[in-house]
Amino acid sequence: MNATQASAPLGGSAPNAAGSVGVAYLLHLADNAVVLGQRNAEWCGHGPILEEDIALANVSLDHIGQARLLYQLAAARMGGGASEDSLAYFRDETAFRNYTLLELPHHGPLVGYAASDRDYAVTIVRNFFYGALMVLVWDALTRSADTDLAAIAAKSLKEARYHLHHAADWVVRLGDGTDESHARAQAAVDHLFRYTEEFWLPSPAETEAVASGIGVEVASLRAAWDALVDETLAEATLSRPAVRGYVPEGKLGRHSEHLGYLLGEMQGLARAHPGATW
């Protein structure tokens, strides 16, 4: 990230009348993008095949790009010296408002932490669940009362469609593949599905954003998300687990033990050398 782009205004529209309303909502969207972008970037140089290595790096680049635009907008609204870098690198774990789903490592619940334990099925299924949500969210946000957010949504939607396309393609390939790939894809679905419950319980930031016409009411997207997910899972010969009861609270700032390590890696350099440029 560099100061050049941070200083360039998101031109074209007058300063938003909504003022600081919606900053928490922007941070929720930005944190989702940056955390998944950072997580998926772990595959850079370690992809299962060259094409997928390149694909995941590109998807991460899009997510980090989306996060930058959202952080720049949030920082402009916050004032007081906030910048995209201060928001990404100098907030602690409990200040992040991303879904817990996005910070989980690339493996199931019961395997280790080494890079060699990464399971591409977990990566793909997570990208699929999140991608299916975000095409709907960005599509709705192109009609946001916040014209700056609507502009970011219009760009992000174009990228999210390709992300979902890629993930859905691989869900089918893995699910309807070999016995081994099917078993691992199903295990990934069973492991991750419960974390999607968090999508549907609105946080105070989301409720406020909906009330002011800025945000999308997540409950209104659920039927479309279910249809997208069920259709692809069926084609992939995978079954959707019945899970009810557990609702993660990452978007309220209560995270799993995994986010701290991810942020430690992402923020370490900026904190060791504040203000460094190259």
Added chain:
Amino acid sequence: MSTLVERTWATLAPLTDPEIPVVSLRELGILREVAETADGVEVVITPTYTGCPAMGQIEDDVKACLAQAGIPARVVTRLAPAWTTDWMSDAAKEKLRAYGIAPPGGTRLAESVVQFVRRRPPLDEVACPRCGSTHTVVSSQFGSTACKALYKCLDCQEPFDYFKPY
């Protein structure tokens, strides 16, 4: 006697995309507007992909180019309307093809996201930039830069880049 705005456009005309040096920023639709201000010109650029690493370079190139020509300029990044490959001129598409990159098809912006995801490959009929055959297959939706996909021609057997509709 040309106006300052005309002089700015002419000065910026040779600038090309850092990743695809055969098409100009104007042809790609990145360079949007030039307006005269009290103390120089304001140049509006729009980003392609949100994370495109070339954008910083493009902004620097525009500033350096105008500074060298002695035109005081301010560069503004504008997001809306969102950049689309539909803005690319036919001439630019032909230059891409000659360079070995299959030019983008239409974006089908009106299409709903649900329709989009259901139509799994092939998304588009993509002609090989070398032999012209449409007997091609996608190798990966993501390629050497954010804006390209990897394809392969099943007739001449050559791999090639496809500039994705965006």
